[in-house]
Amino acid sequence: MxxxxxxxxxxxxxxxxxxxxxxxxxxxxxxxxxxxxxxxxxxxxxxxxxxxxxxxxxxxxxxxxxxxxxxxxxxxxxxxxxxxxxxxxxxxxxxxxxxxxxxxxxxxxxxxxxxxxxxxxxxxxxxxxxETPGDAVLEEWHKAHAGTFETGGVVNFEQVYFASEAAALAAKGQASPSGQPISLPRTVDAKSMVELGAIFGQQFAQEIAERSVAREWQGPIPSGFGWHLVRLSHREEGSVPPLAEIRDRVEADWRNSTITARRAAAYNALREAYRVEIE
Known part of the structure; x- marks a missing residue:
């Protein structure tokens, strides 16, 4: 207290x-x-x-x-x-x-x-x-995270996994980074954002939704496993349904992200009151 x-x-x-x-x-x-x-x-x-x-x-x-x-x-x-x-x-x-x-x-x-x-x-x-978010809040969220709710679009990419962000950053300049072993496919073909969310986590899928096709490695991108460098080779654009059609999904995404943000903010505020000494 x-x-x-x-x-x-x-x-x-x-x-x-x-x-x-x-x-x-x-x-x-x-x-x-x-x-x-x-x-x-x-x-x-x-x-x-x-x-x-x-x-x-x-x-x-x-x-x-x-x-x-x-x-x-x-x-x-x-x-x-x-x-x-x-x-x-x-x-x-x-x-x-x-x-x-x-x-x-x-x-x-x-x-x-x-x-x-x-x-x-x-x-x-x-x-x-x-909390029940109002229409204005959900409209803004729907617009800001359109890639998350896209349907019909698919992407192809290569990914390399790293346990830490620092390791991923250190390997980013390499022509063919080797990464660390993990039971995830190195090459991902024709996957939708929903499928990527199920495999790698929603944060990873949202990042991919906002990236453009490029020859160089992009990232590091966080997932539920760690950090990834990604080379995006192909994208087929889909469409984003209007808010009225996917309101429940948008509200659930807003709520999950808001919960995560508030937990982090509360912890950070409490953390400032402590001095941590690690030998």
């Missing part, structure tokens, strides 16, 4: 508590300074507790939520006996959770670390997952 607060103080526009209306609407700012949002980090294990506490309280509201969860899963409310069993299960979980904290079992556990890190990513992405 302290780290998030320090990161929040670094946010541009935050001076003595005087934040502009535009910033107040920024999901990233909410993520950084909203204590309630950070509190949601612990939703998967219940309300944060002092492991030294020996009192476990389940209010009427807690019991109602337990019953509601059962009803949503089973399609009916629980019987009195079932509700008693669910409550006892919650109590058992809470007892074991607190004793695990007391013993320090949450520390240095890779599974716990990954779960908490994933939860932080989910918090940063939550606003984009729930």
């Amino acid at each position: 302290a780290a998030a607060c320090r990161a929040a103080r670094r946010c541009p526009g935050h001076h003595g508590g005087r934040v502009s209306r535009a910033l107040l609407r920024e999901p990233l700012l909410h993520f950084l300074i909203g204590g309630a949002v950070l509190y949601a980090l612990f939703a998967w294990i219940g309300t944060p507790v002092d492991p030294a506490s020996r009192t476990i309280s389940l209010s009427r509201s807690d019991q109602a939520q337990i019953a509601q969860g059962f009803a949503q899963m089973m399609g009916r409310p629980p019987t009195d006996a079932e509700l008693s069993g669910l409550i006892e299960r919650r109590v058992r979980e809470e007892v074991l959770y607190r004793e695990a904290l007391r013993l320090g079992l949450d520390r240095d556990d890779p599974a716990v670390r990954r779960r908490l890190a994933t939860k932080m990513d989910e918090i940063a992405a939550a606003s984009a997952e729930a």
